[in-house]
Amino acid sequence: MSNVIEIENLTKEFDGLVAVDHVTLNVKAGEVFGFLGPNGAGKTTITKMLCTILNPTSGSVKVCGYDVTRGRDSIRECIGIVFQDSCIDKFLTGRENLDFHGRIYHMGRKTRGERIAEVLNLMELKGKEDIKVSDLSGGMQRRFEVARGFMNHPEVLFLDEPTLGLDIQTRRNLWNHIRTLNEQEGITIILTTHYIEEADYLCHRVAIIDQGKIAVVDTPGKLKEVVGINLISLELASEGSDDLVGLLRGLDWIKEIEWRNSSLELNVEGGEERVLQLVELANEHGFVITAIDLRQPSLEDAFLHYTGREIREDEGSVKGLWKTRMAGRRK
Ligand SMILES: Nc1ncnc2c1ncn2[C@@H]1O[C@H](COP(=O)(O)OP(=O)(O)OP(=O)(O)O)[C@@H](O)[C@H]1O
Ligand SMILES: [Mg+2]
Numbered sequence: 001m002s003n004v005i006e007i008e009n010l011t012k013e014f015d016g017l018v019a020v021d022h023v024t025l026n027v028k029a030g031e032v033f034g035f036l037g038p039n040g041a042g043k044t045t046i047t048k049m050l051c052t053i054l055n056p057t058s059g060s061v062k063v064c065g066y067d068v069t070r071g072r073d074s075i076r077e078c079i080g081i082v083f084q085d086s087c088i089d090k091f092l093t094g095r096e097n098l099d100f101h102g103r104i105y106h107m108g109r110k111t112r113g114e115r116i117a118e119v120l121n122l123m124e125l126k127g128k129e130d131i132k133v134s135d136l137s138g139g140m141q142r143r144f145e146v147a148r149g150f151m152n153h154p155e156v157l158f159l160d161e162p163t164l165g166l167d168i169q170t171r172r173n174l175w176n177h178i179r180t181l182n183e184q185e186g187i188t189i190i191l192t193t194h195y196i197e198e199a200d201y202l203c204h205r206v207a208i209i210d211q212g213k214i215a216v217v218d219t220p221g222k223l224k225e226v227v228g229i230n231l232i233s234l235e236l237a238s239e240g241s242d243d244l245v246g247l248l249r250g251l252d253w254i255k256e257i258e259w260r261n262s263s264l265e266l267n268v269e270g271g272e273e274r275v276l277q278l279v280e281l282a283n284e285h286g287f288v289i290t291a292i293d294l295r296q297p298s299l300e301d302a303f304l305h306y307t308g309r310e311i312r313e314d315e316g317s318v319k320g321l322w323k324t325r326m327a328g329r330r331k
Helices: 043-050 073-077 096-103 110-121 138-150 168-185 197-203 218-229 241-249 272-285 297-308
Strands: 001-012 018-029 033-035 057-062 077-082 156-160 188-193 205-210 215-216 230-236 255-260 263-268 287-293 322-325
Touching: 001 043, 001 077, 001 188, 018 043, 018 188, 018 205, 018 215, 033 043, 033 168, 033 197, 043 057, 043 156, 073 077, 077 110, 077 138, 077 188, 096 138, 096 322, 110 138, 110 230, 138 156, 138 168, 138 230, 168 188, 188 197, 197 263, 197 297, 205 218, 205 297, 215 218, 215 297, 230 272, 241 263, 272 287
Parallel strands: 033 188, 033 205, 077 156, 156 188
Antiparallel strands: 001 018, 001 057, 205 215, 230 263, 230 287, 255 263, 287 322
């Protein structure tokens, strides 16, 4: 498959602040590619450079085969953008917004009518097109923005934090529409997000970005695999916990042991049976486990693994697949 986006050593500085730091990667036609990173990581800055809104300080970028500095107009013809900050006209109806956008792209009346019908259908917005945007729910407003981004049949659609601030149900609904655009229309999608679940659900490949640097690029599955097969976190009553660590180091199915705050994080081969084994081992040696939690690695763990930092999430995390509180339990 051919590359729709080729980025080499892309760097952007703002008055000495390096917002994007020597980024190199390619995106293939038909991919949903995500930049996952916390606030201020440089996601919007990268997106703006790819969309020819900002000039790079150095490095090179090609989108749809055109160079961002020389082929600005050609690139703008072949892309669609949904900005992080909503910029739909709330005093107009959805249809009026779409129609206005079609005019900007010099579409004739007939084409505009056809495209509007098409995007309303794709985004399941039929029946809502004549309502003033300000009277629509936040999720529906966002859907109109995505619909607008698709009006010109772009090869690449950029979505900068498409579901920011939406509740989880509305977010899921929008994910399904984004998927439809990719699967039915074959459009390449570049998405930025700081929602772990969003990157996991939507993206074929994810670039983990932190402080302007790409830590790694891979499929969500591979990124999680690297972290380990399963994670067990243990909380112990303070006495003798170092001795238990010594014992655990002797077990070959425990691949990594690390203190995180007051809990012991174990990277283990195996699943629930390991929890029971650990409890038995602790009981045998008279250690007190106050809490134990087994979970499969999430992209959040991958983020921590690759950047050494936690990504802040304002939604419930996926952890806690199997959790037992055993406060006060003693041999
Ligand atoms: N026009 C600008 N002038 C100066 N600094 C800027 C400008 N735009 C962005 N920055 C800085 O560059 C860094 C990256 O910002 P950017 O908006 O790309 O991050 P982001 O990953 O999109 O964050 P968020 O998740 O909050 O949207 C930040 O430190 C930001 O303050
Ligand atoms: Mg941003």
